[in-house]
Amino acid sequence: MTALFERHLTTLQGAMDAAAKRDYWSAYPEIPSGKIYGETARDDGLAAYEARLGKQFEIAGHPAQSSVGVEVSPYGPSLGIGYPSASVELLVSASQAAATQWAAAPAKARIGICLEALSRLNARSFEMANAVMHTTGQGFAMAFQAGGPHAQDRGLEAVAYAYAEMTRTPAQAIWTKAQGKGEPIVLDKHWRVVPRGISLVIGCNTFPTWNSYPGLFASLATGNTVIVKPHPAAILPLAITVEIVRQVLAEEGFDANALLLAADTMGFEITKDLVQHPATAIVDYTGSNSFGSWVRANAGKADVYTEEAGVNSIVIGATDNFAGLCSNIAFSLSLYSGQMCTAPQNIFVPRSGISTDDGHKSFDAVAAGIAGAIDSLLSDPARAAGICGAIANPASLARVNEARSLGRIVRDSAPIEGLDDARTATPLILSVDAAAEAAYCEERFGPVVFIVAVDDVTEGVNRAAELAERRGAITAALYETEEASILAAADRFAKAGVNLSVNLTGGIYVNQSAAFSDFHVTGANPAGNASLTDTAFVANRFRIAMWRRPAAA
C-alpha cells in the first residue's frame, strides 16, 4: 500500500526541505535534453503527440456518453481529437462512487500515488511539451518547461505541503490528566483525515498543467476525488495528465474515477453546472476576473481558490546597468507574447528621465532602449518564434490592434516571419502620460505594453501599487539605486500584496516564479485569493475527526 511512498520518499523529503529553506531546488530537470530524458525522448514525445491527432482519446473506464473536442493549434492545424464527454450528474456520481475508498486510503498510499504519477508525467515531458505547445501557443522550449517539469514541480510542492499538513497531527496519542492523589484519567485518542468532497479544478487556456497541478494534486493527496474541467481550447495536456494518474490509481487497486476529465466545448461549457453542484466542495479556478467573480459568488459552500488576472507593473527610477535593464525587460515583455499572468504591462518612467551607468537617459531614451532591445532580441525569426510563440486566443490579437490608438506608438507589433499559419504578434509598445488611466489601468492581456510618464519613482510605485490593490497584480519590478527608495517600494508593494523583483538585469526575469521558493500570487489583491503553494492552500482541503476512549488499564 505504501511501496510507492517509499519509492519516492527522497523526492518528497527534498521538496519539504526545499519549501522550508526556499533555496533553489527542483525534482524534475527543466532542460529538454536527450542526456537527461533519453536520446529518443524528443522524437518519441513528438510521435506520441502526433499519434493522438485526429483520433478519439480513449480513457479506460472513464464515464462517456459522447465525444467532444474542437482544439485548434495556435500554430494552425486542428488537433481533431475527441474526448470522452459525460453529463455533470454522471461525472459527479462516478466521482462520489470512488470517494469512500479513496478517503479511507492511508495518507501515504495517496501521497505515493501522486508522487508516482508526477514521476510518470515527468518521463512524458516531451509528449506534454507538444500538447502544451499546440493548445497554448507557447514556444517549444517554454511548453516543455512550463508544461512539463515546472508544472510537475508545482504539483510536487502541493503534495509536499499536503503531506506536511496531514501528518502534523498524530494518528494516535495517549492523553493523561493527573487527578491530584487519585488515578489519572487516561484516554486513547485517534485522529484521521476526512476529505471535503468533490474537488473541481478549472483549467485555463495558457497554462493548462502549471496552473492546474497544485489544486489537482493537493486535493487528491488529501483524499478528495477530483474532476478536472479543462479549458475547451486546451484539453489535451490535462487529458494526458488524467490518463496517467488514472493508470497509477488503477494499478494500486483504486477506482480510477477518483480523477475525472470534464471535457466540453466552447459555447457549451459545463463549468457553471459543476461549480454550482451541491456535491462540489472545493473549486480551484484559473482564468479571468469576470468569471472568477462569478465562481466566487456562486460556489455555495464550496471553498474557492482562484488565480484571476491583474495589471503588472515595472517602475524605473535609476539603474547602474542600462543595457541589462533593457534586455531583461525586453525578454519579459516578449516571452510568450505577454500571455503570462506574470508578464508586465505597464512601465512607469519619470518624465524627466533617469540616471544610468550610461549617463542620463530621457523618458524617450528609456522607451527607445527597451524597444530597441526587443527588436534585437527578436531579430532572428526562428528565435522570435521560440520566444514569442503564438497567440492562444484570437481576442488577444484583436486587443493588440485596438490598442494602437491608446498612446504614441514606440514600437509597433508585427507578425513573426515564418509562422505563416500561426496567430503571432510581437510586443506593441505605447507611451502615455500617467493621466491617461483609461489606457493603462485595465488589463490588456497579450503583447500590449504602456510606458507611462510619471513625476518620479515614488509616483510610479504608488500608481503601480494602487493599481494592484484595485485591479490585482501578481508581479512588480523595480529598478532603483537608492536603498531607501528600494525598501520603501518593498513596503508599498507588500501592502498591495504584490511580489516584487528589484534590479533584474541578468538571466532571471520578473515573470519567473520558482516552485519551492517563490509563492505564486499572494492572495492579497484581486489577482487571486490563494497562493501556490502555501499552507493555506492545502490546510482547508481536509478536516480532522477524532475518537477517544479510556485507555485499557
Add this chain to the structure above:
Amino acid sequence: MTALFERHLTTLQGAMDAAAKRDYWSAYPEIPSGKIYGETARDDGLAAYEARLGKQFEIAGHPAQSSVGVEVSPYGPSLGIGYPSASVELLVSASQAAATQWAAAPAKARIGICLEALSRLNARSFEMANAVMHTTGQGFAMAFQAGGPHAQDRGLEAVAYAYAEMTRTPAQAIWTKAQGKGEPIVLDKHWRVVPRGISLVIGCNTFPTWNSYPGLFASLATGNTVIVKPHPAAILPLAITVEIVRQVLAEEGFDANALLLAADTMGFEITKDLVQHPATAIVDYTGSNSFGSWVRANAGKADVYTEEAGVNSIVIGATDNFAGLCSNIAFSLSLYSGQMCTAPQNIFVPRSGISTDDGHKSFDAVAAGIAGAIDSLLSDPARAAGICGAIANPASLARVNEARSLGRIVRDSAPIEGLDDARTATPLILSVDAAAEAAYCEERFGPVVFIVAVDDVTEGVNRAAELAERRGAITAALYETEEASILAAADRFAKAGVNLSVNLTGGIYVNQSAAFSDFHVTGANPAGNASLTDTAFVANRFRIAMWRRPAAA
C-alpha cells in the same frame, strides 16, 4: 520589542509541543484555588466584579459616542453597566488607523503582546469567573474554568498555531541556481507576513470568552486589527478582555485601537453592518445556524469561521459498567443545563434493551437508570445549582415547557431550589420512538433530552451520523463492548465529521474538549465550518509577500 516574547517563550514552546503531541497540557491552572491564584484572589475577584456594577465601564482611549448595556444576570440582578458605544464607521476608521503600525510589528512583538495579555487574563480569572457567571448563567466553578483558564488555553493554542504558521517561511533566504559552467544566478529573497484587514469576532451568550479567544488571538497575532462584537447579554467578559489586551498594547507603544469593543443592545444590533462592511476581511462567529447562514452568505469577500449549532447524540449498545454509564451521562446532561454546544440531546437505545455488567437492561430500565442518576446527582440543591447553573436565555426555558408534549416524560424538568431569582431548569427527559423524527431531529437548545428507541446500535449510529450530516453535531458518544462495532461507529462518525467519545464512565465527559489535544468542532458538518484550533484556522489570516533582488557579489 520582543521582551514579552522572551518572557513567555517557555509557555509558547510548551503550547507548540503539546499541540504536536496532543497529550494533556495546560498553561493556566483550572483549579480555583487560593494556593495557586493567591489567598485573596477569590475575594479580590468578587470585589473587582462588584465594583463594575451600576457604573460606566471606561476603556481608556476607546472610541465612544454613547453608552449601551442592559445585561441582566440569569441569577436575577441587573448588572447596570454601561459600555462605550460607537458607530460602525467610527469603529472601522479607528481600527484602520491602528492597522499599519500593528501590521508592521515583528511577529514576535505581536506574539509577545498576546502572551502577556493571556497571562494577565489568567491572573484575573476570579474576576472573569464572576463576569461569566452573571452573563451566561454558568455555575461559579464552570464559569471559572470555561471562562478563565480553559478559554485562556484556547487563546494560547491559537497563538501557538499562528506563530508556527508565521515562522514556517523564513524571513530571508539566498536562492542559488546553477547555470552549467556559467556563474550561478543568486537572488536575495525577503518574505513578510501581510495581514488581511479588519477581523470581526462575534461572541455568543453562553461562552463569551472560550469561543471568542481563538479567533481574537489568532487574528491579533497575525497582524490584523480586531473588533469584538459581544452578545448584548454577555458584554462584560469581553469588555474586561478588551481592556486588558489594550493595556498591554498601549504599554508596548501600539495604538490600543488594534482591539476594539463593539457593544450594542438587543434589538439594535450592529452585527450585520459590521459583517457587511467592505473593510471586514475576517469574521469569527459563534451562534445559531440561522444567523450563521446569514453571515456566511453576506460576508462578501471576508473569510468566515463559524461555530454554529447541531444535534449531539449518544448511542448505547452495551456496557460493562452500567452504573458508570448512567452517572457519566447524567453529568453530561446536567452540566450547565444542556447549554453547552457539546451537550448531548439524543440518546439512542435499542428498544429490546442492552446487555450490561448488571444483566440485561430493558429500554425503560436504561432510561430509568439515567433519570435516576440525574436525580441522585442533583439531590442536593447547592450541588444542583453549581452543576446546572442558570438558563442564559428565557427562550431556552420556554423550549423546555414546549417540549413536554413531544414524548413520554421519563424525568420532568424542575426549577432548582434556593435559586429563587434565577431562571433554572434541570433536565427534561422524554422517550420517543425513532420514527418520531419531528421531535428529536432538530436542536432544542437547553435541558431537553430524548431517549430514542431504535432497532439496534447500528441503527442508532446511522441515525445519529445522518442527523449530524444534515443538522450538524459537535460531539457523539457510544457505549459498546464489541470492538468491531466500535470501529464501525468510529468510521461512520468520522465520515459525518463528528468527534466521538467511547465508553466514558469516569471523570471525563463527552461535553469536554481539551485545548492542545481535542480539536473543537471538525468543520466538516453544519455545526461549524472551522475547527478550534487547527492550521486551517490560522493559515488564511495572513498572506506572504516577497521581494527579491540579485545578491550582492
